[in-house]
Amino acid sequence: MVGKITHILIFIFMATIVIASVVNVDPNDTAKLALQLPVMLLAGLYVGFLFVLYVLPTLTDKATNAVFSSNERVKREPLQDAQAAHARGDYEDAIEIYRSIAENEPLNRLPWVEIAKIEHDQLKDPEASIHTLRTALEEHEWPADDTAFFMVRMADIELEDMENPEQYAAILNEVVEMFPETRHSANAIHKLKEMDHS
Helix, strand or coil: CHHHHHHHHHHHHHHHHHHHHHCCCCCCCHHHHHHHHHHHHHHHHHHHHHHHHHHHHHHHHHHHHHHHCCCCCCCCCHHHHHHHHHHCCCHHHHHHHHHHHHHHCCCCCHHHHHHHHHHHHHCCCHHHHHHHHHHHHHHCCCCHHHHHHHHHHHHHHHHHCCCCHHHHHHHHHHHHHHCCCCHHHHHHHHHHHHHHHC
């Protein structure tokens, strides 16, 4: 800002000198006419300097934007909106946005997982969380890894929040039987062994 003010003051000073050297000069006075050339040259150099410093960068930016920019507004992703709502504590709004994402992206497990997590962790409603996970399983055909993930998460809630070890064990045994090749099956076997030793 200080630099711009300085340049404006210098410009005004230079303009004053140029005007003074041109106005009311007798065409027959060769000494004063000879003085005009260096003043004009100095003023021209300074104007060129200002052009390079201020005008040229602006023109370059505009030209670059015209060539490379698509003038389209970048759309905000719904996932970002859901995360923002979650971060500000608007859990119901976050759940609604995640539900709309789940409708538009039926093979994306993330919205279902996030809804269940919000219901469990923030809303302290483990039954709603289990219901969400069960709904996800019933409404969509998931790859084996995703199905096993949902089931293990349901089992964990059944044990930790619902205090239902029988249901916990039943779900984990189902994971082991249905998805023996997944890492969730190995995890389920480990959890069942831990349960037997406790």
